[in-house]
Structure formats: structure tokens, C-alpha cells
Amino acid sequence: EQVRSVALRIRSGQVLLNYPAWNPMAPFGGYKRSGNGREYGIHGFEEYLEIKAIVGFG
Known part of the structure; x- marks a missing residue:
């Protein structure tokens, strides 16, 4: 526990x-x-994403 x-x-x-x-x-x-940022995992992946909303199709 001390190490944590x-x-x-x-x-x-x-x-x-x-x-x-x-x-x-x-x-x-x-x-x-x-x-600067994070490599690997979801944090690094999210650096290359942009948010997009598509509304009203259905």
C-alpha cells in the first residue's frame, strides 16, 4: 500500500x-x-479526432 x-x-x-x-x-x-499529449491508448487516439454531430436522420 505504501508503494501506491x-x-x-x-x-x-x-x-x-x-x-x-x-x-x-x-x-x-x-x-x-x-x-505533450499521450501516445498509445485512448488519450493518444483522441488527439487525432474531431467531434461531429449528425442530427435529423432516421
């Missing part, structure tokens, strides 16, 4: 605890200028 408490206070984009397997859905990137 410390991990929550570290200002970085990703903290690995006990050598977990690589997760392609986990956001990758840092804080401030070292992490």
Missing part, C-alpha cells in the same frame, strides 16, 4: 510497479513539456 501512495505523488506520465507486462492501452507520456 508514493506512485500517486510522483509527477510523471507513467509509473511501473513490480515489473508489470507492457499494456498498449496505458497512456504514455510525461508531465508539462515532456509529455
